[in-house]
Amino acid sequence: MQSRNNLTLFILIILVALATYIALPIEHFDLFKSIFAPGQEGELAMTLRQGLDLQGGTQIQLEPDLPTGEKATEEQLNLARAIIERRVNGLGVNESLVQTGKDRIIVALPGVKNSDAAIDTLRGTGQLEFVDLGDNPLRLGAGAKINTTNGTVEDAVTEQVFKTVMTGDKLKNVDVRRDQSTQEPYIAFELTKEGSEIFGKYSGENVGKILAIVMDHVILSAPRINSQIRDAGIITGKFTLDEAQNLAIQMKYGALPVPLKVVDVRTVGPSLGEDSVRRSLLAGTIGVIVVLLFMLAFYRLPGFLADLALLSFVAFNVSLYKLIPVVLTLPGIAGFLLTTGTAVDANILIFERMREELRAGRSLSSAIEAGFSRAWTSILDSNLSTILTGLILLYFGSNFGASVVQGFAITLIIGVLVSMFTAVFATRTFMRFVIYTFGDTLKDKLSWFSV
Amino acid sequence: MYDIIKHRRLYYILSTLIVVPGVLIMLYSMLTIGSPFRLAIDFTGGSLWELRFSEPVAPGDMVNFFHDQGIADANVHTIGDENTLVIRTKEITPDQKAELMSAMDKQFGHPEELQFRAVGPTVGKEVTRTALIAVFMASLVILGFIIYAFRQVKHPVRYGIAAIIAMIHDVLVAAAFFSLMGMIAGWEVDTLFLTALLTVIGFSVQDTIVVFDRIRENSRRRKGESFEVIANRSLLETVQRSVATQINAMFVMIALLLFGGVTIRQFIATMFVGMLSGTYSSIFIATPLLVSWQNGEGIFGKFGKNKKNQPGKIVTA
Numbered sequence: 001m002q003s004r005n006n007l008t009l010f011i012l013i014i015l016v017a018l019a020t021y022i023a024l025p026i027e028h029f030d031l032f033k034s035i036f037a038p039g040q041e042g043e044l045a046m047t048l049r050q051g052l053d054l055q056g057g058t059q060i061q062l063e064p065d066l067p068t069g070e071k072a073t074e075e076q077l078n079l080a081r082a083i084i085e086r087r088v089n090g091l092g093v094n095e096s097l098v099q100t101g102k103d104r105i106i107v108a109l110p111g112v113k114n115s116d117a118a119i120d121t122l123r124g125t126g127q128l129e130f131v132d133l134g135d136n137p138l139r140l141g142a143g144a145k146i147n148t149t150n151g152t153v154e155d156a157v158t159e160q161v162f163k164t165v166m167t168g169d170k171l172k173n174v175d176v177r178r179d180q181s182t183q184e185p186y187i188a189f190e191l192t193k194e195g196s197e198i199f200g201k202y203s204g205e206n207v208g209k210i211l212a213i214v215m216d217h218v219i220l221s222a223p224r225i226n227s228q229i230r231d232a233g234i235i236t237g238k239f240t241l242d243e244a245q246n247l248a249i250q251m252k253y254g255a256l257p258v259p260l261k262v263v264d265v266r267t268v269g270p271s272l273g274e275d276s277v278r279r280s281l282l283a284g285t286i287g288v289i290v291v292l293l294f295m296l297a298f299y300r301l302p303g304f305l306a307d308l309a310l311l312s313f314v315a316f317n318v319s320l321y322k323l324i325p326v327v328l329t330l331p332g333i334a335g336f337l338l339t340t341g342t343a344v345d346a347n348i349l350i351f352e353r354m355r356e357e358l359r360a361g362r363s364l365s366s367a368i369e370a371g372f373s374r375a376w377t378s379i380l381d382s383n384l385s386t387i388l389t390g391l392i393l394l395y396f397g398s399n400f401g402a403s404v405v406q407g408f409a410i411t412l413i414i415g416v417l418v419s420m421f422t423a424v425f426a427t428r429t430f431m432r433f434v435i436y437t438f439g440d441t442l443k444d445k446l447s448w449f450s451v
Numbered sequence: 452m453y454d455i456i457k458h459r460r461l462y463y464i465l466s467t468l469i470v471v472p473g474v475l476i477m478l479y480s481m482l483t484i485g486s487p488f489r490l491a492i493d494f495t496g497g498s499l500w501e502l503r504f505s506e507p508v509a510p511g512d513m514v515n516f517f518h519d520q521g522i523a524d525a526n527v528h529t530i531g532d533e534n535t536l537v538i539r540t541k542e543i544t545p546d547q548k549a550e551l552m553s554a555m556d557k558q559f560g561h562p563e564e565l566q567f568r569a570v571g572p573t574v575g576k577e578v579t580r581t582a583l584i585a586v587f588m589a590s591l592v593i594l595g596f597i598i599y600a601f602r603q604v605k606h607p608v609r610y611g612i613a614a615i616i617a618m619i620h621d622v623l624v625a626a627a628f629f630s631l632m633g634m635i636a637g638w639e640v641d642t643l644f645l646t647a648l649l650t651v652i653g654f655s656v657q658d659t660i661v662v663f664d665r666i667r668e669n670s671r672r673r674k675g676e677s678f679e680v681i682a683n684r685s686l687l688e689t690v691q692r693s694v695a696t697q698i699n700a701m702f703v704m705i706a707l708l709l710f711g712g713v714t715i716r717q718f719i720a721t722m723f724v725g726m727l728s729g730t731y732s733s734i735f736i737a738t739p740l741l742v743s744w745q746n747g748e749g750i751f752g753k754f755g756k757n758k759k760n761q762p763g764k765i766v767t768a
Contacts, residue, residue, distance in 0.1 A: 287703030
């Protein structure tokens with residue numbers, strides 16, 4: 001038993017050392033980063049990512065790009081806002097903020113220093129149009145830039161201006177499906193009521209003609225109209241699954257009701273305030289130190305071991321945030337603090353049990369084992385319920401855009417899992433080690449266990 | 452053995468005294484301003500003001516300035532450099548703006564106005580609705596989980612329901628506290644408040660389950676005792692742990708309240724109240740409810756079938 005525990009202790013120490021190294025705010029060397037954080041690239045790899053409320057970032061302002069005199073309606077602006085938000089999240093920049101102002105949209109991206117890549121994606125947020133190519137004598141196909149009645153573009157393939165039949169906001173749904181017999185992927189789309197009217201009329205009068213699906217004045221696809229389309233239609237055309245999915249995504253998310261242009265790019269400070277964040281972090285650290293001291297004073301020797309376990313807990317959590325990665329916001333930190341309380345609580349449960357067993361007259365080593373096994377059902381049940389809550393919050397948060405809930409749920413789930421791990425492995429292993437090694441001398445010093 | 456359970460009517464009364472006024476405050480608020488709490492800019496949208504000063508201005512100082520001018524919640528941060536501030540507040544009328552400008556001149560020096568316009572809310576109604584639905588779903592799942600975990604005890608459903616009642620109690624206490632502070636000190640609800648409530652929920656249930664777990668164990672080990680005695684014993688055995696955990700949580704929160712930044716104060720205070728209530732409710736609400744239910748007291752009289760289980764009675768064959 002002792003040798004197995006020693007092995008566990010050894011492994012634990014290595015894990016803690018590794019976690020601590022990862023968690024430290026220093027620059028790690030590249031090979032290390034590629035082994036442990038393989039998915040992450042660039043300067044952000046293996047750093048603690050913070051949300052807008054903590055670190056600030058880049059603010060980009062977009063304005064509707066309409067001919068002078070025309071204005072976007074509030075509805076269009078709100079719709080554009082929602083679409084851009086999804087796009088920005090699709091960029092992988094979590095915890096961004098997208099807000100409408102009077103006649104403009106403000107996008108705030110946390111921590112993005114090199115905003116060019118982000119801007120390019122946002123700048124490319126163009127408009128989706130269905131354009132009448134007639135018989136298409138020029139055989140224009142995917143990739144060709146054209147002028148439309150919705151707007152002209154500089155390097156169009158031809159001077160001719162094509163008529164825009166319908167804009168992308170009339171799309172209700174876009175899906176990729178497979179043909180039953182040929183297994184070929186195709187795109188199925190549904191139109192809104194307004195769209196059905198426009199499209200029904202147009203397609204009815206233009207069977208056999210070419211209709212181009214155009215994004216940002218670039219043709220995505222130019223299929224032939226085979227029959228009248230009213231509220232739902234399909235687009236076929238020898239797509240690979242990837243091509244079909246990409247096209248569907250562009251149609252879904254690119255369907256801005258108005259074209260937008262970038263008018264301003266700037267860096268912003270953290271929304272909670274620079275000094276506020278700094279002071280809160282400092283205060284939090286003070287609080288944690290007081291907890292460590294309290295555990296030491298109240299539970300003495302086991303308290304000291306619990307402190308070691310708690311420090312390991314923090315190291316594991318922070319290193320996980322860096323590896324996964326998790327973008328930290330204030331709600332996320334709240335979740336983390338709650339789980340720190342849980343981790344402390346787990347240790348307290350174990351120690352109170354141990355005390356009971358010792359008072360009842362058990363020997364040190366059996367008291368420890370009994371303490372753990374008795375406390376475990378409490379720890380397991382209470383933590384499981386928290387994890388279940390966290391999972392539900394996570395599901396809702398990510399599917400319905402409530403990023404507050406999401407950030408909190410992620411750190412909550414991670415923290416609870418880690419707290420169970422450290423309670424079982426760290427605290428127990430440390431205690432066993434101490435008992436096995438120093439058991440004889442400690443037998444008479446029960447006061448060290450605060451009995 | 453000190454009898455905590457005996458005074459359960461006192462605890463019910465105490466809780467009622469706290470929760471009912473809280474709900475009334477929220478209802479009153481609902482009638483007067485259309486929502487149970489004052490809403491911060493996150494929910495309502497307002498004005499965005501960008502000013503460049505000749506010298507660096509700390510956002511915290513600007514927040515205090517606005518506070519002194521009667522505008523409770525200004526969201527201020529730097530943009531571009533330390534001299535330029537972006538200030539988000541509720542709608543400011545042109546008259547207010549003029550007043551603010553002249554007061555600002557005196558305190559910080561005359562700034563260059565780079566922008567001033569209206570901005571929309573960042574948290575729409577959908578988000579709030581979603582968060583509420585999420586919490587509701589989570590409660591159902593917790594209920595199911597507790598029923599399953601405690602299936603070997605008699606009437607596991609009661610444990611689940613008692614835990615949920617305790618949780619609702621804690622949420623109401625935290626919400627009532629915030630609503631009250633809204634009326635007294637102008638506190639406004641923002642996304643952090645939602646986070647605080649979520650934290651309180653998580654903590655409350657967790658804490659309750661630890662106590663219930665002890666009841667479960669004692670039910671098994673001490674078959675001779677009446678439920679009331681078992682419940683009481685379990686409370687006494689876990690109280691030291693409950694207090695220790697609560698104290699630890701408080702250390703961190705007090706440190707944050709005292710030394711932490713100004714912007715998270717409301718958040719921490721709400722969590723503080725909620726967690727305190729969480730510990731209180733596990734001991735003085737959830738467990739006594741189980742006993743009351745078992746004994747068929749009060750409203751449980753209609754549903755409780757165990758009127759025979761009165762404490763202290765010995766049934767002879």
